[in-house]
Amino acid sequence: MRGSAMSARSSPPKYLAISADLRERCLKMPVGARLPSERWLAVDFGVSLMTVRQALAELASAGWVERVAGSGTFVRRPRVEMGPSLTSFTEDMRRRNLRPSSRLISFERVATDSDVARELGVRPGDEVITVERLRFADGEPMCHELAHLPLHLLSVLESADLEGSLHEALTAATTVLVSATRKVRALPAPPRECRLLDLPVGSPALEITDTFYDTRNRPVQTARSRYRFDRYEVLSKLSRQPNNSRPRQQPEEA
Template sequence: MAKNEVADLQFSVDRSSPVPLYFQLSQQLEAAIEKGRLSPGSLLGNEIDLAGRLGLSRPTVRQAIQALVDKGLLVRRRGIGTQVVHSQVKRPLELSSLFDDLEAAGQRPATRLLRLETEQATAEVAAALGVAEGTEVRLVERLRLAHGEPMAYLRNHIPQDLLTLDGGVLETTGLYRLMRSAGITLHSARQSVGACAAGAVEGELLGEPVGAPLLTMQRTTFDDTGRAVEYGSHMYRASRYSFDFQLLVRS
């Protein structure tokens, strides 16, 4: 039976604030979900009990919960109650690894290694890495999870002689962290973000139906000498993942 974890959390509202009470509560609940203090599958508990604890009206609590239901963070299940589904990871567009971003967000990242092998570079991979087509490169294919739930399907190609890769280590840490520990200085990247519909293979891996929207990212990363050290082609669940942009105004 799912655990009611809300009883262990402390919430507070500022009645003097112009921010609506329901919004204050929904923001605190959302933060608890994103930080993992309310884990997927946990029950939110009775609206009446929560309203009594906070000294709020039941309609206010109901409105706060509905706001998170609308965001896809909570779901109301008949005979069970209101339950945490998951949190959406908001990843900044900067040179960082998904593993590090998930760990920093308290998302308990895990990795399932699907493939680790040597193959000949296709025209696309060769162009990205700056090598001749047919050159042997290393392929790392992984499934990244957060709180035990599939998040992203990752395919990375790296130069054959860049560093030694161990399957067991790849399931416990991120690729960028391994590069840095090997003395590689990551300097810059060229990246594009797009979207696609899930096919049968990636849909099964990510737990999404065929045709579901997926976010895509292609990235070529360079070290401080200008050498391409990695070409990544990734797919992310659109329901769980978003990219954050910071835009600067030019005067």
Template sequence: MAAKYEVVLKELSAEIAEMRAGDQLPTEQQLAARFSVSSMTVRRALEALINAKRIVGIRGKGTFVAEPSLTKRMTLASFTDSMRAAGRTARAEVLSAGVAAAGADVAADFGIESSASVYTVERLRFGDDTPLSIDSSRLPAELFPNMLGNDLTGSLYEILRRRYDVHLTRASSRVAAVLPTPREAELLGITVDQPCLQVIARGSLADGRVAEITRSIYRGDLYELLIEPEDQGAS
């Protein structure tokens, strides 16, 4: 005989499949009365759905059907390609774009002089109309003349391939769980206590030189990263 919480979980899961993202679920008390079980039993079922990223709880507001989770492979497939694979339309809002001297730390990352120029491009990335990540990319200016003259609302990797005939490979990716800053939370439409995924990724040229470093903050409630044993291609 199935445990009580499993019965609640099965019925709620079926109902959620028919609901739209953002729809609100009844309260724990309402569900407990409806299923004739304790609040603890309902809470256990809801926690299982939260862990499965089927629903999301917002403190003080309630529990809501979550947006379908998106998976990004840790390769050099662009955000645009990832959204296309998920049936979404990708777009980017340029938050800032400029060029400045690299400085000691950035110069060491790229193997260039500290006085050499480096582009910095910060963008808010959307899947359809949902903000999903904030990307801050750095690229050596000497490799990509007039980079800021391109349309930066699409894929940077596509620009590098089409305009500069540069095909990057993934040199490394460092992943960490972080909490967003107040500014990041506001841009992503989440609360400051919503865990996010930080990815610092480096793209390299055929000769091994690092040509791109991007720090990305992904919404932890909507995004998961797939890490596979071997590189499967470009990210």
């Protein structure tokens, strides 16, 4: 008797189990779809309305649903917050308990243009490696990525899993990325990328261009990634720089 009581106390609350179940259902439903009513869910799970409301509140706080008073609960997708730290797409997804994956579109040697040449520290027209991929989270397209890397990394990439993490492959080959520069802008996504990202043609995208550097401050990779506008937001931490100039003193009155 005492053991069963301890087991009951150690088991997670029912609303968390229901929330996890509903999250799996949301993944199979399109954004904007309406969930069954609270009363229907209470009967379906065999719990009280209060427990169902707790489960829906948990989903809403995580960004999986939107609750509209008088209308119901609707499926949405949580936004991924991109912070100021240096992390890869794979790391970002894993931290959010999402399953990262990629689909390789192309892997080739090309003559570089002036913009990429400047970022990688090579001459325009020099050959570089390009890796074009579509990145997924839990099977949903999140980002179209076009990466350029110096030609001396060709053997590393030829033996790497290009549908996995490029950063992990480079680290395994003793090329550790320790710093980066980042440019962010919003723009209309080209029709091809709208199709790849499962967005209506004409949708906006969040374009992020990163150039990564190794421990010797050498550019190792520059990547232009276009993210779904409805799934990403950028977080920046700002602080005011101290003002070293002293305020001018007012002249004393005679």
